[in-house]
Amino acid sequence: MTEPAELDLPVEGGTLRVLRFGDGPRIALAVHGITASGMAFGALARRLPAEWSLYAPDLRGRGGSADAPGGYGLDRHADDVCRLARDLGAGAPVALTGHSMGAYVALLAADRRPHLFDRLLLVDGGLPLPVPPGADLDAILDATLGPAIDRLGRTYPTDGEYVEFFRAHPALGPDWNADVEAYVRYDLTGPGGARRSKAREGAVRRDGRDLLASGDRFAAALRGLGVPALLLHAPLGLLGQEPPMLPADVVGRWTGAGPDLPAELLRGTNHYTILLGAAAGTVAERFTTLV
Template sequence: MNQPDELDLPVEGGTLRVLRFGRGPRIALAAHGITGSGMAFRAMAARLPEEWSLFAPDLRGRGGSAGTPGPYGLERHAKDLCRLAEDLGAGGPVALTGHSMGAYVALRAAARQPGLFDRLLLVDGGLPLPVPPGADLDAILDDTLGPALARLGRTYETDVAYVDFFRAHPALGPYWNADMEAYVRYDVTGPRGARRSKAREEAVRHDGRDLLTSADLFAADLTGLRVPALLLHAPLGLLGQEPPMLQASVVERWTGRSGSLPAELTEGSNHYTILLGTAARTVADRFVGLGG
């Protein structure tokens, strides 16, 4: 299941590159993070039962979909997920998951067309994030995403240099494995001597600003959610240390007092290793089990 098929599937205004892991009849759809690609789900997909097929699109402006035109934004990505679910599900329900920004996209898709999906697994994302009024959104993105965003404006002499940049990342390097390497190598493009990420910075910043200013929309989606859902969240954040991506007060607001969303802290993981490290087994198991 580790080597995906690469498909180009239709969406409004073009196509999306979609990675298919597995050949089983049970269909899953997965949305990746803000600077990532469908290859982020390689480790999880390898741990799904044989009867599953996981389809992981490269969202517009990323991976093999870097050239698919905008507009960008979480609503557009959610529409794309719904279109893929309609086509791939062939009238049957699709299991849905998303990581980081992809969790917000998946939440939007499930809220838009709940009849398409029979479950929703949010992986370290999907909860409204508090943003101070008048805040500089691009500065927040720079501070929060750090190396993940900084790499988009750089070039690298070789693929090895690009991999080495990731291996120096404090949330990845200490836990480096074959799934991380595959994820990084899938992302690199460009001419010899000027290799770079496939992700388009304008798409990343547009989507990031959209995410930061849409808390009320996500709150409404969560409150009215009609799809069985679960949140898995990591105790450590994007730099492999505290604070986590979803801070305790935010998680408590949506999973504690109200009890509207079940949640599980995935011990020993950070924002990236919850999906790309050994915790991928937990993610796969909870995804399968969420369907009852």
């Protein structure tokens, strides 16, 4: 598997680490999930046609951008995506996709600067999630992302033990492949004997609370979509079993009333393997043909 080029590209207040897969003239921009990194798009990038280049930033607080200044929040990330799209597109619109939390960031970016993008592919994210009024948002995060958040505060004696932690994950272990391993190993940092994830818990919690509290904003953006869009979603969730990340009634509400956001269920996938498994070929095909 070809290693991506690692670039440091300007955004407000500093730079972001951006992974570039491919060197074709057709530009795509891909936004990762809440504890992930740009390496989540390796499998997708390898399946794009040769004329494409895919740029996948590490969002602030993750990956090579773990120490990027300026704070967190979905608006901050959406601003960064718009800046990258403007600079990379050099006057031409770019193709945009996002997975999980990245789908929400991509949606906000496309809503505020639709002229920068010629399509929007949402992958298992981007739809408003039901949150009870007055709910404890951190408690919801702990209930839904508990294992993912827990690992951010742990250290591991060796790289191998960190990899084995992920190999035991019920959503990843059964479908383990070279793309998953590259994604996991890219996330490692720290001294020998105390290896840990690059992702910052503070960034994850800040962005998670923002995501849960922003349903009205996502709804408005979906109603006002100004670019061709498609939702791809998985039948299984974060632990490789039901419920899915996007409940069926939520998908039905936002995709059944009109043609602006068609949806496709990619059977046999979970929240991670929809992007890191064999379905990456389908995701690539839908992305490149979406108009």
